[in-house]
Amino acid sequence: MTVPGWSWGRALGLRGLERLHGYLVVTSRSRPTEAEYSLLVTLVRHTAAALSVAFAHRRQREDALELHRLREERTALQRQLISIVAELGYQRAVHALMADVAASGGGEEAITRALHGLTGLPALVEDRFGRLRSWTGPSRPDPYPEPDPVRQDEMLHAVAREVGPVRIKDRLITLVRPHGEILGVLALVDARNEADEDTVLALEYAATSLALELAHLRDLAEVELRLHRELVDDLLAGTDEASAYARSEAVGHDLHRSHYVVVVQWSDRTADDSFAQTVGRAASAVGMRSLLTRRSGHVVLVADDRPHAHALYEALVRATGTRSGTIGVSALSDSLDDIPHRYQEAQRALDVRSHSRERYGTTFFDELGLYRILGPGNDYRELETFVNEWLGQLIDYDSRHHAAMVKTLARYFDCGGNYDETADSLAIHRSTLRYRLQRIRDISGHDLANVEDRLNLQVATRVWKIVLGGHG
Structure with a gap:
């Protein structure tokens, strides 16, 4: 090859066994002798051999490093796989446990017991208004604090905006809302902030089971309420006795007993299905066996015993969080034919109470005195x-x-x-x-x-x- 300033130049290839490593360029002012050239060739061969050894060592080191990297990657993947298998096993175990709990019919208490057992934290269920329905674990407040409606609504909206459980103060909270309707709140009390991914997973599975349970209970309540309403509507309008007795037995109520008609009205609550269910639960809580329906502006109970003067009213005060309610109770009805008239009496008792100085509370028709002759049906x-x-x-x-x-x-x-x-x-x-x-x-x-x-x-x-x- 020609190199400026030199009369002789050669590029001698540095060839290894597998590859050409490069070239050694040699220049001279005069042409070398055969002995010099032979020596030059020998040096080139030795250099090429040394380079081959050096490249082989470098490739061996690179291969060793790659092997080490692959081994570490394999170890990490094995650990990740073990973790995934363990997590899937925990998920399957939690899912199976909650499915068994739901199938057992144990209700909300069974779910909170299972959740407490899985997490070690106190578990609780509140209704959407913030009233306690179930608690499992230590440190239950007694009495349970009365909810603040404004703060409760703010809390529900805050949790609803997030995905998954939300921490509010010392509680990890998730909403129970099948089909988007909020039926209640499931929470864990985690004062030490100990909840991990497994705790959140258990809480979410428990919320799913609880949603199914509460939706089922609500569906049953709606069916029972509809059957009650149809029967009571017919009783208030006047109906065939034989049919009424048969239908009352179907819903588990004895119409052969004497009855009272009770009318319930709350000034700040619409008389919808939700309020009717609230009245029904309150009546059951104070031991009233009754059939229930709702009319425009009020809820009607046909009860098989004279209500206590204050028990139902106070139970509804606790359930609604307000005292702005009026209850009217008829005189005793000894036959089904009397019920339409007794319904008018209960309305009269409620009307008299709502126009009196003390508008809220319970009034009995047979205690109205002069107002009994000023009732419906008079001229x-x-x-x-x-x-x-x-x-x-x-x-x-x-x-x-x-x-x-x-x-x-x-x-x-x-x-x-x-x-x-x-x-x-x-x-x-x-x-x-x-x-x-x-x-x-x-x-x-x-x-x-x-x-x-x-x-x-x-x-x-x-x-x-x-x-x-x-x-x-």
């Missing part, structure tokens, strides 16, 4: 004539002057003629009350000091308020 035209005779001038005055003379008179009688109590309830001064009472005497022409006038005025105000709804 409203005669009642209106009576009211007009005694209160007509006051009603006209109130209408023309936007005053409240009739209301003042009714409240005066409700307070037993007590000036201070009447003034306080109307939020007016005592002297204002005296002025109004004098104006009432002047306008109506009736004397409150006269026994007959006072009795008739009091009855007239009650009829005006209860029967006529406080309208002229």
Whole structure:
């Protein structure tokens, strides 16, 4: 080869057994002798051999490193496979356990027991309103704290936005919501933050089993409620006795006993299926055996015993979280033919209570006294004539002057003629009350000091308020 500045140049190949390692370029100002060239060739061969050995060593080191890497990779894969097999085995074991629990019919308590056994943490179930349904494990609060509706809704929305269980304070919480409807909350109490992936897995499987359980219970409740409603609707409207007795036996209720009709109304709750189920659970909790239906604005129970004066109301207060409810109870019914009339009595008792000073609580029809003759079925035209005779001038005055003379008179009688109590309830001064009472005497022409006038005025105000709804 030609190299500038040199008259002789050769590129001698450095050949190994398997490959050409490169070239050794040799230049000279004069042509080498045969002996020099032979020596040069020998040196090239030795160099090529040395390079072959060096390359072989390097390849051997690379092969050894690759082998070591492959062995480490194989070891890691083996560990990962063992972990996956173990995890799959744990998943299958948890799934099988929860399936067995669900199949056993043990309900919510069986699920929380299984979850507590798997995790070692206290497990609990709350309904969607935050009331405890089941707890397994130590440190159960006693009494269990009453839920705050606003905070409960905030918590449900916060958990619903996330995928999987959510930690809120010392609890790991997941929603129980088959088909998107929230039926309750399943939680683990994890004060030391010990929950791992296996704990989360167990909680999720338990929530799935619980969702099936609660959905099944809800479906059964809906079927039972529908059967109850159809029977009670027919009883309230009047039905054939033989058919009613047969249908009542089918739902496990004895209609041969005497019964009371109970009407339940809560001012801040719509009388829908959810509220009807709440009333049914509350009635069962206080030992009432009853059939149930719902009407526009209220829920109706046909109970086989006289309800306790306060038990059902207080149970519903606890269930709803509010005291704004009214319950009316009929007189005793000895035959199925009486039930439609008893239903009217229960409505009358509820109506009287809702128009009284203490609107909330339980009222029995057989304790209404005078109001029993002012119930449904009476001649409203005669009642209106009576009211007009005694209160007509006051009603006209109130209408023309936007005053409240009739209301003042009714409240005066409700307070037993007590000036201070009447003034306080109307939020007016005592002297204002005296002025109004004098104006009432002047306008109506009736004397409150006269026994007959006072009795008739009091009855007239009650009829005006209860029967006529406080309208002229």
